[in-house]
Amino acid sequence: xxxxxxxxxxxxxxxxxxxxxxxxxxxxxxxxxxxxxxxxxxxxxxxxxxxxxxxxxxxxxxxxxxxxxxxxxxxxxxxxxxxxxxxxxxxxxxxxxxxxxxxxxxxxxxxxxxxxxxxxxxxxxxxxxxxxxxxxxxxxxxxxxxxxxxxxxxxxxxxxxxxxxxxxxxxxxxxxxxxxxxxxxxxxxxxxxxxxxxxxxxxxxxxxxxxxxxxxxxxxxxxxxxxxxxxxxxxxxxxxxxxxxxxxxxxxxxxxxxxxxxxxxxxxxxxxxxxxxxxxxxxxxxxxxxxxxxxxxxxxxxxxxxxxxxxxxxxxxxxxxxxxxxxxxxxxxxxxxxxxxxxxxxxxxxxxxxxxxxxxxxxxxxxxxxxxxxxxxxxxxxxxxxxxxxxxxxxxxxxxxxxxxxxxxxxxxxxxxxxxxxxxxxxxxxxxxxxxxxxxxxxxxxxxxxxxxxxxxxxxxxxxxxxxxxxxxxxxxxxxxxxxxxxxxxxxxxxxxxxxxxxxxxxxxxxxxxxxxxxxxxxxxxxxxxxxxxxxxxxxxxxxxxxxxxxxxxxxxxxxxxxxxxxxxxxxxxxxxxxxxxxxxxxxxxxxxxxxxxxxxxxxxxxxxxxxxxxxxxx
Numbered sequence: 001x002x003x004x005x006x007x008x009x010x011x012x013x014x015x016x017x018x019x020x021x022x023x024x025x026x027x028x029x030x031x032x033x034x035x036x037x038x039x040x041x042x043x044x045x046x047x048x049x050x051x052x053x054x055x056x057x058x059x060x061x062x063x064x065x066x067x068x069x070x071x072x073x074x075x076x077x078x079x080x081x082x083x084x085x086x087x088x089x090x091x092x093x094x095x096x097x098x099x100x101x102x103x104x105x106x107x108x109x110x111x112x113x114x115x116x117x118x119x120x121x122x123x124x125x126x127x128x129x130x131x132x133x134x135x136x137x138x139x140x141x142x143x144x145x146x147x148x149x150x151x152x153x154x155x156x157x158x159x160x161x162x163x164x165x166x167x168x169x170x171x172x173x174x175x176x177x178x179x180x181x182x183x184x185x186x187x188x189x190x191x192x193x194x195x196x197x198x199x200x201x202x203x204x205x206x207x208x209x210x211x212x213x214x215x216x217x218x219x220x221x222x223x224x225x226x227x228x229x230x231x232x233x234x235x236x237x238x239x240x241x242x243x244x245x246x247x248x249x250x251x252x253x254x255x256x257x258x259x260x261x262x263x264x265x266x267x268x269x270x271x272x273x274x275x276x277x278x279x280x281x282x283x284x285x286x287x288x289x290x291x292x293x294x295x296x297x298x299x300x301x302x303x304x305x306x307x308x309x310x311x312x313x314x315x316x317x318x319x320x321x322x323x324x325x326x327x328x329x330x331x332x333x334x335x336x337x338x339x340x341x342x343x344x345x346x347x348x349x350x351x352x353x354x355x356x357x358x359x360x361x362x363x364x365x366x367x368x369x370x371x372x373x374x375x376x377x378x379x380x381x382x383x384x385x386x387x388x389x390x391x392x393x394x395x396x397x398x399x400x401x402x403x404x405x406x407x408x409x410x411x412x413x414x415x416x417x418x419x420x421x422x423x424x425x426x427x428x429x430x431x432x433x434x435x436x437x438x439x440x441x442x443x444x445x446x447x448x449x450x451x452x453x454x455x456x457x458x459x460x461x462x463x464x465x466x467x468x469x470x471x472x473x474x475x476x477x478x479x480x481x482x483x484x485x486x487x488x489x490x491x492x493x494x495x496x497x498x499x500x501x502x503x504x505x506x507x508x509x510x511x512x513x514x515x516x517x518x519x520x521x522x523x524x525x526x527x528x529x530x531x532x533x534x535x536x537x538x539x540x541x542x543x544x545x546x547x548x549x550x551x552x553x554x555x556x557x558x559x560x561x562x563x564x565x566x567x568x569x570x571x572x573x574x575x576x577x578x579x580x581x582x583x584x585x586x587x588x589x590x591x592x593x594x595x596x597x598x599x600x601x602x603x604x605x606x607x608x609x610x611x612x613x614x615x616x617x618x619x
Contacts, residue, residue: 001096002088012079016253017045020071020093023250024302026058028068030095034178035067036102038092038139042109042117043529045073049249050257052311053108053145053166059245060167066178070094072105074117075124077527083124090124099125104140104177106170107158109147112506113499113529115154118143119521122157129518130156131205136188140177149233149280150459152565153506153513155204160192163569164200164234165266167242172198196227200234202569203227209511215552217510217563232570235607239266239285246298250305259307259340260299262292264324267612268313269594270345271601272370273381273585274409276458277313279578280571282603283612284594289324296328300337307361308332309340316341316348317595325356336360344368347384349392351399358400365396368407371415372422378588379414381581389426394433402443404430410477410494411455411469414586420477423450424484424492431489451493452481454500456507459566460573462581465558468504471497498536502528504554510565513553515546574602 009015030036039058041048048054054071061069070092075083083090089098099105099121107118119129122141128134131141143154144162151161162169173195180191196203206227210218222229236242248260267284268277287295296308308328310318318324328339338361346367354365369389371377377384396404408423427450434446454474457463469477474497485492505513520542527533543550558564560579567575577600584591591599594612598604604611 002091002098004088004091004096008079008082008086008088012082013076014045014253016251017073018075018079018093019252020096022252023304024247025094025249026062026069027094028062030068030097030101033066033068034181035064035104035174037061037067037069037174038072038099038102038105039069040072040099040105040107040118040121042074042107042114042121043111043527044076045251046253046255048073049251049255051108051110052261052263053110055245055248055261057106057166057170058249059247060243061170061174063243064171064174067174068094070097070102072099072121074114074121074527077533080120080124089126090121100127100139102139103181104142107141107143107145109143109145109154111529112147112503113534115506115517116521116525116528118154118157119518120526123521129521131159132156134159136186140188140191142173146277146280147507149276149569149571150507150509150566151202151204152209152511153509153517155511156514156518158204159188160195161202161204162200162234163202163231165236166234167236169198169200169234173201193224193227199232202231207568215549217565220563220565220568230568230570232607233280233572235283235572236266236285240287240291244295246295247302248299250303257309258305259309260296260303260305261309261311262296262299263287264292264310264312264315264318264321266312269317269612270314270383271381271581271591271594271599273379273462273581274370274412274455274457276461279460279573279601281313282571282573282601283607285612286319289320289327292324293327293331297331300332300335306336307338307340309342311342314345314348316344316350316353321348322350322353322356325353329356329359333359342366345384346392347388349395351395354396354399362400365401365403366405366407367392369426370407370409371412371419372408372424372426373419375588376412376415376419376422378590379585380412381585381591383590383593386426386429390429390433393430394436397434397437397442400443402434402445403447403449405449405451406430408450408452408481409455410452410481411474413455413457413463413466415469415477417477417480420480421484423452423481424486424490427485427490428487431487434489446489448490449493450481450485450490452478453495454497456500456504458507459564460569460571460578462578462585464508464564464578465560465562465582467557468501468508468554470555471501474500496531496534499528499531499534501550501554502536502539505550508565509553512546512548516542516548519545570606572601572603572607574606577601
């Protein structure tokens with residue numbers, strides 16, 4: 001156990017990040033378990049503790065009697081300096097033991113710009129960064145999460161990846177690990193070879209990649225006949241019965257999302273062409289109303305939280321969202337427990353629903369039109385008209401809201417400058433809706449926040465073949481948005497282009513980006529997702545030192561016949577379907593929501609356990 005003294009904690013920001021001992025922390029005797037597992041979140045405590053996936057897997061793994069799962073977060077630079085100064089290695093919160101004492105380290109990949117923190121966390125512990133340099137005495141290093149759907153830029157670092165939903169897959173892996181460890185003659189290569197046969201497991205050391213003269217991939221193939229050529233993602237079939245954490249951890253300090261979370265369903269039926277999550281998390285699987293009500297009841301009882309977030313990719317698409325909200329409010333309103341919704345699809349906005357939610361607490365209202373012009377909303381298959389947007393905004397103002405956040409993207413494929421100017425124009429039309437409501441009805445102090453992010457064409461989306469918009473082009477488009485806004489009631493926020501450029505390289509890159517990451521780590525990069533620490537010059541130097549052209553990954557349009565770095569992964573959605581959707585985008589042709597009838601993406605055919613939830617199909 002590492003001794004973290006008060007003298008150290010008194011000299012760092014938010015010492016509660018590093019002490020553990022929170023309500024509902026799992027306590028086991030490490031000497032009485034066979035496997036020690038460290039769940040590693042490569043970002044600061046407040047971010048990691050807000051992540052539902054961490055809460056789920058922490059609970060799932062600790063349900064096993066033979067395994068103890070503990071938590072590890074990236075220390076903020078002030079604490080890192082103190083740890084290095086006092087020769088304290090990175091440790092787990094529960095026991096304060098160094099992560100070198102663990103059997104398996106599991107990292108979650110939620111954001112490409114956190115990759116540098118992974119290397120820093122390993123280096124702080126004295127664990128070799130490259131898998132090939134680690135011995136049998138070092139922990140097994142694995143990763144999962146949404147970014148693992150392109151694992152290649154991390155291929156030399158991780159021993160294996162979990163692709164898909166981890167509740168059942170993780171237990172399969174731990175069963176194999178326990179068997180090998182109990183044999184008394186654990187061999188890492190034998191263990192990795194065996195788990196490569198588990199659905200959803202990718203072991204990069206068991207595959208070879210060759211390249212064409214132009215730098216594109218020539219061939220990706222397994223080294224051995226028994227290793228699968230295609231890795232199929234893993235899903236939980238019966239989502240209503242999957243184990244869910246009801247004794248959730250309650251931190252001592254504020255975190256990003258400091259509330260209980262109910263996961264209503266997985267998957268999405270909307271088919272937005274820019275959205276990776278909408279493709280990789282198919283099929284749609286819902287929990288029943290009764291299951292959700294019982295889980296909400298236990299979450300509140302066991303945590304003391306007074307707010308429940310209803311979480312899913314598109315929460316208002318839950319088959320009986322109004323009935324569920326009404327039931328939850330009837331049960332918990334008396335105890336002043338509020339409900340919160342994430343960003344709302346404008347066409348799913350319901351005044352009755354919102355009135356139910358605001359009975360206890362008027363939470364913020366966020367709409368995501370994604371594009372300012374009708375042409376671009378059709379290109380991305382948003383299926384949303386300006387009339388619907390303005391109608392929803394007016395209803396919100398009439399119901400007492402005076403603050404609305406609007407999310408948009410710039411740098412979309414086939415986008416023109418006038419489409420960007422339309423973002424500000426739409427915000428002004430929404431402002432007009434506010435002033436059309438009588439003074440005695442509307443609330444005072446209108447504030448409309450317009451936020452734009454830069455599109456990164458992600459793997460497994462119809463736009464995966466499209467180039468990212470160049471930095472100078474994005475500058476011009478952001479300026480067009482700025483120039484279209486001329487009201488003190490409208491605020492504009494936008495993302496930094498250089499960060500998005502590096503994010504694109506890791507989202508769209510291949511194995512050669514791994515050397516760039518390691519070199520950048522040597523140059524001192526970390527916390528790249530935080531603007532105050534992002535060092536673009538260091539990344540440029542790393543690219544140059546590794547003789548890698550970043551523009552090759554970010555700005556190059558791919559052909560349909562090109563082998564993409566992630567083509568060996570089967571998400572259940574046909575590649576041809578994505579090609580068709582990309583072609584439809586060029587003309588602005590719409591594809592209907594799956595709830596109105598199957599659109600033929602392939603998930604129902606390719607996965608025997610992938611049938612979309614029948615209750616979500618209305619025809």
